[in-house]
Amino acid sequence: MREGERAESEERKAMNESVETPSTFGFHGRYLRIDVTTGCAESISLDPQTLRRFLGGSGLGTYLMLREGAARIEPLDAAAPLAFVFSPLVGSPLTTSAKFAVVSRSPLTRRINDSLASSGLAIAGKKTGYDALVIVGRAAEPSILVIDDGRVRLEPAGTLWSQTIPEVESALRERFGNEFKTAVIGPAGERQVHYATISHDRRHAGRGGSGAVLGAKNIKAVAIRGTHRSDWAHPQQLVALAKSISEKSFGPATAKYRELGTASNLLVFNRLHALPTRNFQQGSFEAAAVLSPEQLSATREKARNSCVACTIGCEHIYSLDDPGDESSAGVRLEYENLFALGPLCGIDDADVVLRASRRCDELGIDTISTGGTIAFAMECVERQFLDEPWLRFGDGAALLRAIDLIGNREALGNRLAQGSRHLALDIGHDTIHFAPQVKGLEIPGYEPRALQTMALGFAVGTRGADHNRSGAYEVDFSDDVDRRDVRPEAARLAVETEDRATLIDSLILCKFLRGVFDEFWDEMAEMLHLVTGWDTTADELRATAQRIVNAKKQFNILAGWTPDEDTLPERFLSQALPDDARAALSSDRLAALVRAYNVARDWTGDGYLSSEQTAELELEL
Amino acid sequence: MRSRTLLLFIKHDRIMNVTVELFGIPRARAGVAVTTATGANLGDVLADLARRFPDLAETCIDDRSLKPGTMASLAGDRFVTDPDTPLEEGACLLILSADAGG
Numbered sequence: 001m002r003e004g005e006r007a008e009s010e011e012r013k014a015m016n017e018s019v020e021t022p023s024t025f026g027f028h029g030r031y032l033r034i035d036v037t038t039g040c041a042e043s044i045s046l047d048p049q050t051l052r053r054f055l056g057g058s059g060l061g062t063y064l065m066l067r068e069g070a071a072r073i074e075p076l077d078a079a080a081p082l083a084f085v086f087s088p089l090v091g092s093p094l095t096t097s098a099k100f101a102v103v104s105r106s107p108l109t110r111r112i113n114d115s116l117a118s119s120g121l122a123i124a125g126k127k128t129g130y131d132a133l134v135i136v137g138r139a140a141e142p143s144i145l146v147i148d149d150g151r152v153r154l155e156p157a158g159t160l161w162s163q164t165i166p167e168v169e170s171a172l173r174e175r176f177g178n179e180f181k182t183a184v185i186g187p188a189g190e191r192q193v194h195y196a197t198i199s200h201d202r203r204h205a206g207r208g209g210s211g212a213v214l215g216a217k218n219i220k221a222v223a224i225r226g227t228h229r230s231d232w233a234h235p236q237q238l239v240a241l242a243k244s245i246s247e248k249s250f251g252p253a254t255a256k257y258r259e260l261g262t263a264s265n266l267l268v269f270n271r272l273h274a275l276p277t278r279n280f281q282q283g284s285f286e287a288a289a290v291l292s293p294e295q296l297s298a299t300r301e302k303a304r305n306s307c308v309a310c311t312i313g314c315e316h317i318y319s320l321d322d323p324g325d326e327s328s329a330g331v332r333l334e335y336e337n338l339f340a341l342g343p344l345c346g347i348d349d350a351d352v353v354l355r356a357s358r359r360c361d362e363l364g365i366d367t368i369s370t371g372g373t374i375a376f377a378m379e380c381v382e383r384q385f386l387d388e389p390w391l392r393f394g395d396g397a398a399l400l401r402a403i404d405l406i407g408n409r410e411a412l413g414n415r416l417a418q419g420s421r422h423l424a425l426d427i428g429h430d431t432i433h434f435a436p437q438v439k440g441l442e443i444p445g446y447e448p449r450a451l452q453t454m455a456l457g458f459a460v461g462t463r464g465a466d467h468n469r470s471g472a473y474e475v476d477f478s479d480d481v482d483r484r485d486v487r488p489e490a491a492r493l494a495v496e497t498e499d500r501a502t503l504i505d506s507l508i509l510c511k512f513l514r515g516v517f518d519e520f521w522d523e524m525a526e527m528l529h530l531v532t533g534w535d536t537t538a539d540e541l542r543a544t545a546q547r548i549v550n551a552k553k554q555f556n557i558l559a560g561w562t563p564d565e566d567t568l569p570e571r572f573l574s575q576a577l578p579d580d581a582r583a584a585l586s587s588d589r590l591a592a593l594v595r596a597y598n599v600a601r602d603w604t605g606d607g608y609l610s611s612e613q614t615a616e617l618e619l620e621l
Numbered sequence: 622m623r624s625r626t627l628l629l630f631i632k633h634d635r636i637m638n639v640t641v642e643l644f645g646i647p648r649a650r651a652g653v654a655v656t657t658a659t660g661a662n663l664g665d666v667l668a669d670l671a672r673r674f675p676d677l678a679e680t681c682i683d684d685r686s687l688k689p690g691t692m693a694s695l696a697g698d699r700f701v702t703d704p705d706t707p708l709e710e711g712a713c714l715l716i717l718s719a720d721a722g723g
Contacts, residue, residue, distance in 0.1 A: 252680050252690045255646045256718035264645040268717050272697045477692060479700045515690055
């Protein structure tokens with residue numbers, strides 16, 4: 001291996017030095033910083049106070065990005081850091097806790113990006129003896145980064161470079177055995193498509209382009225194995241609590257995910273005119289029933305699956321039409337890939353949607369940004385701003401062709417590979433007004449005019465338009481607001497959903513579990529207490545969530561954020577939904593919501609941190 | 622004043638025919654996508670549905686209210702939770718699984 005012996009020696013030295021690092025239950029109290037240019041790795045201490053204030057996952061990842069100065073480094077530069085971050089709950093008996101975050105500056109948005117994924121890599125990663133793995137530099141040639149119980153080496157990727165994700169995952173299993181867990185990029189990551197993903201076991205850290213960041217480092221895959229366990233402060237009580245939560249997770253609060261999957265949103269959203277269709281030109285799709293899981297289940301469903309250490313089992317895998325197709329092992333369908341590759345592109349053929357989803361997974365591209373960018377291009381063609389007459393709404397062959405072009409960055413695909421914002425600015429003619437993005441991140445399947453608290457969540461989201469970092473749609477789906485006439489008073493409710501998501505993403509748990517908790521903040525505090533021994537309270541966790549959101553905002557400010565980013569494209573602010581006249585959102589109303597949100601966060605009215613908040617974060621670093 | 626009170630009483634005691642659209646788990650449990658139900662208010666309609674669809678009741682309905690994880694909306698215009706919410710003749714009630722995401 002290149003630089004291997006030196007790296008191992010340096011790392012061992014660092015590990016020896018770190019023996020004196022004070023440890024905390026649930027954590028290892030250190031992270032491993034790996035420079036793939038030199039092959040050197042360094043163990044760096046994380047003090048208990050920092051861990052308590054940022055936890056793990058998104059929170060700790062954001063802290064590490066600030067500490068690394070990532071906000072001022074171009075996302076695809078060799079020096080740009082990318083972190084795999086674990087959490088205090090990983091490895092515990094708590095259901096859905098096998099999750100990890102990938103955190104970096106996004107090449108798509110140029111803002112903070114934290115993508116989460118699940119399963120064995122989280123457990124293996126934490127067993128390396130580190131709470132996070134931070135990767136910087138650029139390998140001299142395409143490589144596999146191997147982290148074996150804390151020892152680091154690079155191996156040539158060889159012929160794996162240019163192969164698809166399933167091919168690479170299979171080859172790495174053969175090469176390293178099942179003990180190693182892998183994170184892999186596809187051809188899209190190698191070619192630095194700005195919304196390339198990182199896949200683990202076919203689950204993707206999908207949004208914001210972390211795959212491109214890894215690809216820019218010449219790293220095709222990371223293979224991880226470990227034996228270090230972290231202790232829990234109150235193991236017996238933790239096991240009892242875990243058992244109780246698991247039992248609840250079999251109940252009605254998760255039945256939707258277990259029995260139908262997230263795709264069951266489709267008909268509900270369609271009925272509420274909240275289903276983005278043909279690049280957000282409509283809020284309902286005439287062929288929604290054909291694509292619904294209720295219909296697909298009748299003829300197609302092959303299997304259900306779950307992540308490691310999960311009792312919910314939300315993954316629903318559907319077969320393709322052609323049973324003779326050698327790669328027809330089934331395709332996992334979620335609401336977001338269904339919406340983005342179906343109604344958003346005007347596609348009414350379920351087989352095309354499944355094939356398009358599978359191709360995105362093979363190439364390693366985010367389905368939401370892929371569908372959003374292609375749908376935008378389709379509208380540009382329709383309006384004669386783009387001379388690609390083959391790319392039409394409803395044309396399944398065109399959709400599949402466009403996906404391949406993106407993954408390989410060929411012809412039009414090279415322009416689509418940088419997302420809808422970049423394409424709009426390239427095309428001109430004010431097409432930016434209907435590019436379906438916020439801060440460059442394509443809008444997920446929630447029509448903002450029909451779900452206006454969610455519109456606020458999209459506008460202020462630190463990683464752009466995002467339904468996972470803000471759960472503001474929960475407010476729209478309640479009797480607290482009129483979802484098509486949301487007033488500034490709803491901003492506090494949006495903050496609450498964002499804070500809950502922030503905490504869940506930092507502990508880390510699956511959000512599909514959230515319905516089983518009666519007293520969310522108290523129960524989270526108890527959970528953390530049993531793992532870490534800290535006398536955590538609900539109020540402390542609320543403050544922690546706010547601190548983490550502040551840290552993300554601070555990152556963005558350092559990266560060049562300005563208040564005018566916290567808005568939606570002009571289309572959403574000047575046109576009512578054609579199929580629901582009541583679904584109208586003005587720029588004045590959205591501005592009032594954003595201002596109320598900023599006030600609720602104790603930020604300045606236009607969204608900057610207060611001087612006290614900035615000072616607190618600077619002190620942390 | 623007395624006659625107005627009497628009118629209100631009569632109105633609230635009237636049996637309304639309501640169209641009920643079911644989505645997600647409620648649809649799976651009831652085995653139908655659309656049905657009709659009767660009642661003067663949300664609680665009455667839910668009780669009527671519970672009598673006719675025991676599997677739906679087991680997962681989604683608790684007496685005259687919806688269990689956590691299930692929601693109701695009046696024609697998609699507003700979400701309702703109060704069992705005493707009055708329903709008009711010919712109203713359309715959507716019953717759906719709570720929590721989006723995915």
